Amino acid sequence: MEAIDDKIKAIINHFNLNNFAFSKRIGVTGTTIDSIVNGRPQSDGSRKKTKPGYDVLSSIIEEFDINPDYLFGKSDVMLKSEVAINPTYSGMPQVIAVNQTGNENVIYVPVKARAGYLNGYGDPEYIETLPSFNMPHLTNGTYRCFEVKGNSMVRTFFDGDLVFGKYVEDLRDIKDGRVYVIVSKNDGIVLKRVINRIAERDKLILKSDNKDGNYPTYTINTEEVVEVWYVTMYASKQMPEPVDIYDRLHELESKVVDLEGVIQRKGLN
Template identity: 70%
Template sequence: MFQIDEKITAIIHRFNLNNYAFSKRIGVTGTTIDSIVNGRPQNDGSRKKTKPGYDVLLAIIDAFDINPDYLFGKSDVMLNSEIKSIPTYSGMPHVISATTEGHENVVFVSTKARAGYLNGYGDPDFIETLPSFKMPLLTNGTFRCFEVQGNSMVQTFYNGDLVFGKYVEALSDIKNNEVYIVISKNDGVVLKRVINHSEDQQKLILKSDNQDGNFPNYEISSEDIMEVWQVVMYASGQIPKPVDVFDKLQELESKIFNIESKIQKH
């Protein structure tokens, strides 16, 4: 790890200054800067570097707009202007679709449209290319329909099912163990159960309902999240099969019915 004197030397070089010119910029003597970056001569011929005081560090930060975390070894970014701004989650979708009467439509995102949606979710021209329709049961919010892709949520949702999501206005509104469609920079569009750690750890933990071992839990940083939709309704072409207990009960009822019929005949 670089020492504080090396950090200051790097700042001096960044602005193409010498020690004297640098000292004038921050309002200290040239000797002060020399003692920090080069050290004071000692009787044994060595040099002992002086630790900069609070006033000197503050002057450097103010004069050159230095990122304080850079000086103290917590960041490699020297200038505040170079720090990438962390996007905050938007309380409203970037684009909505509406009828001529002003009522919001449900926009449909098929599996084929997923790749384009990742780049075009905030582009009105792209959203207009997607099918949209009105759902009478979905009111008081903005809703979007996504086609399920893959088998990570099997037992709850199946490949090709349609899930209807209501836009989540704040990450803090996400409820643990509920199902959401999460759109993120790195993972695209995913359907998962969510554990919310957005406030204390700035992340979400995503879980799959399919427990065959091929879909481990993983986490996603809050700053990577672009949209979140809470699943409120779904449509499926999968007709559930009766469970084994129901099968046996139905078979038993059938046998009892046959026995009763025979008894009545006699």
């Protein structure tokens, strides 16, 4: 990573200035800039560079419309005006998987791949490392399969279940009370029941089905949302207890008949 003095030197060269002219533009002495980019002479013949202070950096950013992330090594884009405006939400997934027949595959995101997915959801090479498969009846949209982690949705979904989500193209289409997989910058991948409050507050309300008190309801700003997947199907390892509905109906009918008999006997008496 380039040192900050090299970044400042690149800015000076970009605007075809010398150190003195640059210093005047930001309101400091030429000596100050020389000590930053070239260094002060030392007794042993070496030069020791001075680190720029907050005021100097702020002046450079403001005067030359510099992207702060460029100065601090987080971006290669020097000017704010050249920084791409990233949409808060895209109408289609960054990456999809297609099989040999041209149909979309369902990409599977297991728990162990969650961290990588968050860092590389827009990276085709990373997405290609994830398992994918075709589901003939999941058509008319783009789908992802996520492995459920934790117990926040117990009563509906359990740890290790698989949920299949259809990509939501417009956040305004999110329906109150439905279950979605939300991929966000701050919270990662979560499975929640969602209340849509975008029109009123530009927020989504995320609720858990587990009511034991450890999973409070919270809100998320739409600008944090990266992907939303509407859960349309799931596969569970939790097999429900068998319920013989016919036995229950027979039992209920028997009780009704017994009750009718009691009433008739009381009527005769």
